[in-house]
Amino acid sequence: MKNTNFRHFLKHCVLGITIFALVLAFAGCGQKGSVSTPSGTHTDSKISGTGSANYVEGAERTKGGEVVNVVTAFNGFFAPKSQTTAMDVCWPALETLGYQTADGVWKPKLAESWEIDSDKFTVTLHIRKGVKFHNGDTFDAKDVEWTLSVRNTYGTASNIGSPVSIKATDDYTVVVTYKSFSLDYLNWLLPQFMYSKDTFDEKGENWVINNIVGTGPYKMKEYIPDDHLTYVRADSYWGDKTAYVDTFTWRVIPDTTAQVAAFMNGEISRLSAPNATALKLLESKGYKGVEAGALAGMQFYIMPITLDTTSPLSKKEVRQAIYTYGIDWDAMASSLGGGTYYHTDAYGVTGNPYYTKDLEFTNGPDYAKAKKLLADAGYPNGFSTKLYYGTGGQFVGSDAIATYAQAELAKIGVTVECVPLDPTVLQNDYMKGKVAKSGMLIGGTYFTPLQTQRLNQMHSPNGTMSGVMTYSDKLLELFNKIGAAKTQEDQNKALRDFVVQYVQVDSNYWPVYNSRTVEFYQKWTHYSGNARIGNAGFDPFEIWVDKH
Amino acid sequence: MTRYLLNRLGQTILIMILVSFLTFFLVSIMPRDPVYALYGSTIDQEQYEIGYKELNLDKPIIQRYFIWANKALHGDFGISYKYSTPVTKVISDKIGVTLYLSIFSMIISMPIGILLGIITAVKRGKWQDTVLTLLANITASIPSFVIAVVLMWVFVIKLKLLPTSGFTLPWVDFGKSMKQGVLPLVCLSLVGIAGTCRQTRSSMLEAIRQDYVRTARSKGLKEGFIIYKHVMRNGLVPIITLIGGSLGNLIAGSAFIENVFGIPGMGNLLVNSVNNVDIPVMQASVMLTALVVSVAYLVTDFLYVAVDPRISLR
C-alpha cells in the first residue's frame, strides 16, 4: 500500500519537474543579452526627425484607414486651463493660433497674421474668418480672448507669460498686453489650442474636460477614460486641404511590455520606444526607429539642497566633487534608458539655441579624485545625507535614479538614504518659510522653446525651486542679464553664461539625463517630414495610411 | 431574529462610520500637497492661498471631516485630482468592470471548486485526493500576480495567442471581449477554484467526522446516501461564508490582476489612487471597499442563521 502511494508521488514529482524544465527551456530561447554601452548622438536642431522611416518623397497619399497610437495614461486635462494633454492627443480636433516649421518660422493657422509692438509690449492677433467649431458655433475673437484669459482663473497664466490684459477689440482682433519686453511673445501665444467659449458656458467645465470640441479636421467620436479616445473625420472643416485618415485612436496600455507586444502584433500604428530593451527588440525585428528630436523633451535633474549651512552640500567644493567626479552619469543614463536617455551637462534640452559643445564638462567618474576632493573639503570619511524623490505622475522613474545614485555615491563614501517625498511638499515648505530639509532632491521638468520661462518659473530667485539653494552674487547678476536681453543673440549669450555658472561653477543644478524620443512606425503608416509642428502637436494633413 | 438583524445592521453602520473617520485621518497625513495636486505645481503663491482656502485646509481636521462627511452623505465625494471629474463618476465607470469580471469568475470557480472539494473529501486518502489537494494547495499558495505574469508571458508573448491588455464588455464586441477576458478570468478563477476546493474539503471532512454520520453508517445506510443527505447539507454551510468572503474580497483581490492586464477597474483605481495620492478618490474607494465587505459579511451572517438554526444568535 505504501509502495503504490510512493510511486504515485514519484510520478507527480517527475511530472512537476518536467513542466518546470519545459518552462525554463521556453525561457531559454528568446534570451537576448545586451551590454548597453554609453551611446547617444545629441540632436542638434529644434524640430528634427524625418517622419516615418519608410517615407518616400512625393508618394501618393491614399485616403482612408485608421491610425492607432498608444499612451500609458491620459495625463492632464482636456481643458483650456492647462493644455498639457492637448499637444499629445488633441491635435486632430483642436487647432492652435499658429505653428512652427522645422526652420523655426511661425506660420498662421487660426490666427491669420499678427503684429508686435516692442515699445508698448503688445501683440495684436488677427483671427481667421469663416471657421466653425464641430458643434456649429462660430469661432471668433471672443473664443480667443476667453481661452487665453481663462488661465488666470486657474493660476496658469505664467504659461503664456502672465499678460497684463487680453482684449478682443472687435470680432476678429485680439490685443494682448504684457508688462515688459520679452522675446517669447509668439512662443507663448501661438501654440495655444483654441476652445469654444459658448460650449463652456453652456455645458460647464466637467463636460468640456471630457469632450473635445474644436475647429480641427477631426471631431471626437468617443472617449472612455483609461481605455481609449477616438476621432473621426469632420466633414465641415474650414480649410480646403484633404484629411486622409478616417480615424485616429489613442489606446491606453499602461504596461510597457504590453505596448511593445501590441506594436509587434500590429495592433498599434506608431510607438515611442518606452525603454532601451524595447528599442533593441524592435530594431532586432527589423523595425527602424526614427529620432523625433528633443524639442519638448524631459530633463531629470538633482538639486542639492544648500540652505543648511552646516550640511556638507552647502560647500561648493563638495557639490563639484560629487557632480564632476563622483557619479558615472553616462552609465546611469544608458543603464536606465539605453538608447533613449543621454546625459548632458547643459541646463535644458540639448539643441536649445544657446547650446555649444563646451557646456559638457564631466568626463566620466573618477572616484579617487572625488574622494580626495571630499577629504580636502573636510570629509575624509564621507558623510551621510538624504535623497528625496517623487513617485507617480511626472516623477515616474525618479526611484530608478535614486537607486543608481545611491549605489554610485556609496563608492566614494557618501551614504545616501533614499526618501520618497512629493516635491510639492518640499516646495510648499519653503514657500511657507519652514525649516529647511537638507540633502538632495530629484526633479524632472519639460523643456520647451520657452527656455527663459522655465527658468523664471523654477530657478529664478523667485521661482519654485529657489527655496532649496543659496544664490551667489555672480549667479544673480547673470540671471538678471537674461531678462534684460533685447535680441535673441543677447539672450542666448546671457543664457549660456548663466548655465555655466549654475552647473559648472556653483554646481547648484545637476542634470542627470534627457530623454530622447525614438519612434517606430508600421510599414503602412506614413508621417511625412512636415508632420511634426513644434508645440502644436502634429499636422493631420501630413499623415496617411496604406491599404493593408 | 429581528433583534439580531437590527443588531447586526446597527453594527455595520457603526463600522462604516469608524472606517470613514479612520480613512479621513489616514489620508490627511499623506505627504502630498492637495493644493498643488489639484491645481498643478506651477501656480504662484497668490493662487496657492486661494486654493488653500477653497479646499478648507485652514480649518481644523475635525471640522474638515464633518464637511467631507456631510458632502459624502449627499453623494458628493469631491473631484478627482487625476481625472478632474467627480469621484462618483470615476468610480461608477470602473466598478462595473470589476463586478463583471469578479462575478463571471465566481460563476466559473464556485461550482468547479465545490465539485472538486466534494471529490477530494469523498475519495479521501486515494490518489484523486492527493493530486487534487496538492494542486489546490500549490495554486492557492502562488501569489496571484505571479500566476498573472507567467500566464501573460506564455500566452501573450511567447505564443502570441491573445491580446496584451484592455477590456471590452461582451455586448460591445463579443469576440474581442472574450479574447481580452480569457487570461484575467483564468487567473481569477484559478485562485477561486483552489480556495473553494480547499474550504469545501475541510468543511466536508469536518461534517463526515461528525457523530450523526457515524450513526447513519452504523445503521447500515449506503455511503452515497449519507453523503447526500447529511454531509453535503451540513458541510455546505461554510460555503456561504466562502461566497461572502469572496464578495468581500472583490476589489482587493482583483487589484493585482487588473494591474498586470491593464484593466480599468476598481482594483486598479484603488492602487493608482494611493500611488498618485489622489485623495478624494482614495477616500471614496476605501469607503466603498469597506461597504462592500461589510454588506457581504452581513448577508452571510443572515444566510447562516437562516440555513442553520443551531448557530447561536449572540
Added chain:
Amino acid sequence: MNMNKITPSSDADVLKRAKRREQKKRDIRRFFRVMFSRKIVVVGAAGTLFFVLVAIFAPLIATHDPNYIQNGKNLLDPSAQFLFGTDMYGRDLFSRIVYGTRVSLLTGVLSTLLATLIGTFLGMLAAYLGGVVDMVLMRICEMMRAIPQLVISMTLIAAFGGSMMSMVIILCFGGIWNSLRMMRASALSVMSNDYVLAAKLSGEPMLKILYKHILPNSVSPIIVSASQSVGFTILMESGLSFLGVGIKVPTASWGSIINEARVYLITNPLYALIPCACLAVLIISLNLLGDGIRDALDPTLRGES
C-alpha cells in the same frame, strides 16, 4: 478542592508531575512522527529549511554585493560571473535573490510572530475583562476586517515610508486582529470552565490566570493559525512590493524585483521568472508545512480532551 492546592507537594504530586512531563515528551514525539509520516509535509519542511538556510548564510552564498552597480553591465544573460545575469541597473541578480530571501522570511516571520504575540494577549484580555474593553477591541477588529489588508497596508506605507522596520510593523498591525479574534473565541470557551472561575475567586492575579490556565488550551489553534499566516504575510509583502508600494530602494525584495522585471519580460524573461519561482516555492513549502502542523496537532488535541 482549591484549598488542597496550597498544601506542600507530596510524593504523589511529584510522581504526577513526572508522569505529565513524560506524557508531554511522548506527545511531542508523536506529533513529529505524525507530521513527518506524510511525504508531502517532508517536502514542505525541506523547502522551508532550504530557504531558511539560504537566508542565514546569505553573505556566504551571494557572489556579489547585492546593491553594487556594475556600470554598464545591465541586463546581461546568466554567466559564470553572474549566475542569474544582471538586473536593469547592473546588479548581480543571483545575490539580490539570495538576500531577498532574508527580506521575505524576516518580514514574514517577524510580523507574524509579533502579530500573534500581541493578538493573543489582547484576545485573552478581551475575553477575560469583557465589558467595555471587549466591545472596543471587537469593534476595532471588525473595522479592520472591513478594510482589506492590502488597502490598509498601502495607505500606511504611503504615509509612513517603506523601510523594512515599518513594513514589519505595518504587516504586523494588519495581522493582529485575526489572532485577536481567534484567541478571544478560544479563551471564552475556556473561561466558562470551573477551575478558571475558582481561580478568579481565589484572587489569583489576572496575568497568572491568563498564562497558566487559558493560554495552554489554545496553543494548538494559535500555532496552526500562525504557521499559515507566515505564508500569507510573505504574499502580502511581495504583493505590495510588486505594486510599487513595498520596501523602498535599494533593498532587494522578490516582489520588487518582479515589478522591475515586468518591463523586460520579452527580452529577459528569467529576470522575472526566477523570483516568481522562488516566491511560489517558498510560500508553497510554508503552507505545506503549516498544513502538516495542523493535521498533526488535530488528533493530538482530540486525544488530550
